[in-house]
Structure formats: structure tokens, C-alpha cells
Amino acid sequence: MPMSQRSADLRLGRYSGIGQIYLLNSVVHGRQPLFANWRTGRLVVEEFRRAQQAGIADSLAWVVMPDHFHWLVVLREGTLGMLVRRVKSGSALAIMRAGYTPLRVWQKGYHDRAVRREEDLQAVARYIVANPLRAGLVKRVGDYPLWDAVWL
Incomplete structure (x- = not known):
């Protein structure tokens, strides 16, 4: 498989690079807080793990x-479109x-968003996992049940 693969479902100029780090976001239809119930949110997490x-x-x-996810990943195979489709369809x-x-x-x-290797990945991860804190859902990051980072 080539290092960078163009896909028809990607917006113009978007490339899926194998080994590239990406910050991915996707939103629940109508921004309904479907994942306010953490058990439902765990079904999305299970697709990340799969x-x-x-x-x-x-x-x-x-x-x-509650109504979207943020996911920092290293693409290992396929395209971003394939990865996101797999997670979204499997979780649905x-x-x-x-x-x-x-x-x-x-x-x-x-x-x-492609993340450059020279960026501080731990700072990007901290930004991701602090989303519930910034949204006022919890007073401490550790109180929110639906997050993880490899640096723990």
C-alpha cells in the first residue's frame, strides 16, 4: 500500500498518510447528547479499540x-475515510x-487535522482529554469516564 493514498470521499487536497498522526472529530446527528449516557459512549470507545x-x-x-468525539490516532492501514466509516458504522x-x-x-x-511530528503530542492529548473540563461537565479531568491517553 502506498505511503499516501487519495480517496474520493476526502475533501479536495486531503491525503491519508500511513504513519501520519491525525486529530479526528465527528459529531452526533443533530448534536443530540447521545453519549451523555456513558454506557452508550463506551460503544464508541469499543470501536476505537477494534x-x-x-x-x-x-x-x-x-x-x-456527549455529542461528538475527538480522537488522536496514527493511521496504520487504509485511509482516514475508511477508518472513520468503520468506527461510525460499527458504533451506530x-x-x-x-x-x-x-x-x-x-x-x-x-x-x-494532520499533526506534525514536531508538535508536542502530549500537549495535544492534554487538550483533547481536557474537553469535558472546558465544557463544564466535570471539575477534574479524572472525573469524566470517557477518555484515555497512552501517556498515563
Whole structure:
């Protein structure tokens, strides 16, 4: 597989580079707080883990907020579009199987930002996991149940 792969579903100029670090974000349809119930949020986390176990991406840090997620990953195989589709479709199926019946779970698309290797990855991870604190959901990061980072 080439080091960088162009995909028709990527916005113009977007490349999926194997070995590249990305910050990915995706939003729940209608920004409904579907993951305010942490058990539902754990279904998204399980898809992050499945992608890592399959060798598609290495998770560096993530947080699942009530209506979206932030995920810092190293792409290992395929494209960003394939990775995000896998996580979103797998989590949507799991959510519906668990008895939650939204008409649509995810908004179309996702946002990504390539992270340069010279950036402080731990600072990016701290920014990600501090999202619940900045949103006023908790007083301490450790009180929020849906986050993780490899630097712990």
C-alpha cells in the first residue's frame, strides 16, 4: 500500500498518510447528547479499540463527549475515510443493538487535522482529554469516564 493514498470521499487536497498522526472529530446527528449516557459512549470507545486491534490505527488519546468525539490516532492501514466509516458504522450498529433507536447516529463527514511530528503530542492529548473540563461537565479531568491517553 502506498505511503499516501487519495480517496474520493476526502475533501479536495486531503491525503491519508500511513504513519501520519491525525486529530479526528465527528459529531452526533443533530448534536443530540447521545453519549451523555456513558454506557452508550463506551460503544464508541469499543470501536476505537477494534480499529487498533485490527491494525488500522493506533490510538494515542481520545475523549467521547456527549455529542461528538475527538480522537488522536496514527493511521496504520487504509485511509482516514475508511477508518472513520468503520468506527461510525460499527458504533451506530452497536448503539441500535443496545436498544437506543435514533434515526441517525452520526452527522455525515468528519474533521481531521494532520499533526506534525514536531508538535508536542502530549500537549495535544492534554487538550483533547481536557474537553469535558472546558465544557463544564466535570471539575477534574479524572472525573469524566470517557477518555484515555497512552501517556498515563
